[in-house]
Amino acid sequence: MSVDPNEKPFLPRGVRLHFDKVRDDWVLLAPERAIRLDDIGLAILNELDGERSLSMIATSLAEKYGAPADQVATDCVEFLQSLVDRRFVELRQ
Amino acid sequence: MTANPPIAMLAELTHRCPLSCPYCSNPVELARIDSELSTEEWVSVFQQAAALGVLQLHLSGGEPASRRDLTDLVKAARDAGLYTNLITSGIGLNERRLKELDAAGLDHVQLSLQGTDAEMADRIGGYKRGFERKMAVSEWISAIGFPLTLNFVMHRQNLHQLETAIQMAVDMGARRIEVATVQFHGWAMQNRNALMPSRDQAREASRIVAEARARLKGTLVIDYVPADYHANYPKPCMGGWASTGINVAPDGIVLPCHAAQTIPHLKFDNVRDLPLAEIWHNGSAFNAYRGTDWMPEPCQSCDRKEIDFGGCRCQAMALLGDPAATDPVCVKSPRHEVVAQLAEGFSSSGSDELSYRAQPPKLEPTTQ
């Protein structure tokens, strides 16, 4: 399954963002996994609401950070694809 | 040496279990029922674990549902900020209890599978109608919407069901399946004749897993533990001794791995006597094989020493009588031929007779 920018990504039940106080870092908690997030990863995941499409999210991130929109879109697809493959992110039409 | 904090805790809430799987990972000497930590003691363990840096809590057993306070424990763990995973056979759960666990915030369920039909599953688990019950539980789990992992323990007698097990996971809507070839510690050591897969079976399992992973990408995640007696390199046990994981036994004893008590010279501390952080950082059992300094040759100068950490200490103990030796599963081990001979001998034993695990004793023996 490859990520389509028109689909609406969201975190399914059992996958959640968590602030790790001991390591002073954000992590994504999922079954059997805890994934340390960098600022970009965290910014992307914070936008996922299952309401807005990936391309809408990319546009809003590009505006927020003053970055080129197609670059942001490519980064988002790449980042989310690996999470979709592991079933940490789901997509709806 | 200051160690990084652990990421995951395995809490063996009890050694009681309605099933009696012949490969159970519980120690042969099971914790007495009257020695189990109380609700308050477990709650304190969870709070200490979170403060120490644990993120993931695996609630296991025995059968964790045999604890009547399971829901309270889940709630306390969630309140402490932990990701809660229930590792269960399903026996002892009903729809009402699952709904309570849902309300308490349980994050994930891992359901064990002894076989893909009643005949196999009930024989391996040693529990009549267990399979039927498990199927009912799996329906409640998916109706509530818990994320689900199936956990299929494979051995010579059920390896031919691997394809079906993977399909069952898909049909149940599971996101993950763990297919783990039985690990030979504790109870399983007594059943090597009956459980050791053949080399061909081990190869076939790897092929099935590789194909299913490609076919089911994005649908089902497959975690696979191959048959290590037939492997060239050992498994990276616990991701390195005392590096990421910490186990607490039902009576509060803190272990670097669930089989650590098979190493006779190690001394283990108890959360009833010492803070968890103190045990993790300074406990002698935790420091015994932490890092790479303890390693003998050929590990010490091997470029895989940060990959598999010299393999499994308990396996080196079990097969060579020396827990500080290179895991003999490794082709570089001077004793590697021991494993090859054992694998060959046990897998062609021709006997399927199982010796089941026992139930934990109730009370301390009295002298009156």
Ligand code: SF4
């Ligand atoms: S392996 Fe079997 S007997 Fe052991 S705790 Fe799990 S279900 Fe119970």
Ligand code: SF4
């Ligand atoms: S020699 Fe030791 S470190 Fe190297 S592969 Fe074998 S077990 Fe691993």
